[in-house]
Amino acid sequence: MNPAKAVELIEKSGDVFVAAHVNPDGDAVGSVLAMGLALKKMGKTPFMYLESAVPDFLKFLPEVEGVSSRVDDFHRFDLAIILDCGELSRIGAAAEGASTIANLINVDHHQFNRMFGSVNLVDTAKCATSAILMHLIKALSVPLDHDIAECLYTGIVTDTGGFRYGNTDMEAFALASELIEYGVAPDRVARELYLSMPLRRLHLLRNALASVEFLNDGEIGTMALTIEDFRQCGAVVSDSEGFIDYVRSVPGVRVAALMKESPESTVTSVSLRSWGEVDVSAVARDFGGGGHTSASGFRLEGTIIENRERVLSVLGESLNRVRG
Secondary structure (H helix, E strand, C coil), rough: CCCCHHHHHHCCCCCEEEEEEECHHHHHHHHHHHHHHHHCCCEEEEEECCCCCHHHHHHCCHHHHEEEECCCCCCCCCCCEEEEECCHHHHCHHHHHCCCCCEEEECCCCCCCCCCCCEECCCCCCCCCCHHHHHHHHHCCCCCCHHHHHHHHHHHHHHCCCCCCCCCHHHHHHHHHHHHEEEEEHHHHHHCCCCCCCCHHHHHHHHHHCCCCEEEEEEEEEEEECCCHHHHHHHHHHHCCCHHHHHHCCCCCCCCEEEEECCCCCEEEEEEECCCCHHHHHHHCCCCCEEECCCEEEEEEHHHHHHHHHHHHHHHCCCCCCCC
8 A cells, every 4th residue: 555646646636525434433534634634734725525414422523613514516626535435425425526526535444445546545454544544644744733643543443442343453552652642632532432421312322222132042133223213312323323332242142233214314224243253244245335344334225124124134144154
């Protein structure tokens, strides 16, 4: 992964479209903000785009108010930097417009990336897109500061599950340690990410836990949140972040699935988790999604009731293949 071509394109650019995937997590938001801040330090004009609203637990990050959810004119951009996406369509409705931008840098760490950029900085061995981005920012000779470091640190922390997931390696700790040198306070970041529970989120968790079911002799654990659950609790989709880990943590569960109906449309989002024995990214690909071996997701038209049996059938087949 040689960033030289990416550096060349960025140095020649003026107006830059910077985007990440819909329903953004900490790595997506942190990457967009860090890239935007770095571009500003270079004298560029970044346009930071996320179709979905930034989750409340990430609103502590610097410059988050500068993120836009719509863009009217793509002709102004001479470069696009797409972050944390296996394919361009993952940014949402802006994908068609972004595809018309002359140069596109694809920065990602997901398996089965479609290499859709004119330059592809893709490394599936990295713990987070933020880790790749940190190397790119250094290659651009942009001095790190507290704000950029906090965004990158948040990306690394969230994508490693607070340094609990299997992608937590020596580099993850080394990069985090280096970022702390710029004034990042790990206790503050952890408090914002994991120790803040608005009442609506607590109510939503109650409903989610009440929906938990176990199938295939306890090897598959499911959780479901309907449109009515979100309405009843006054909650949004991002309030359910991390709920699936409650199911995965039950002894004997090899695959966990969280199905969520979107309050805004007739779409069901499915998040999958495993301990790595079952490759849930392969399951997600069957449904047009993607991700990592132990954490993946996809979206389906229709309600949970309309999609549940189909999803569970594919999960059951995946378990059977592991058993041989």
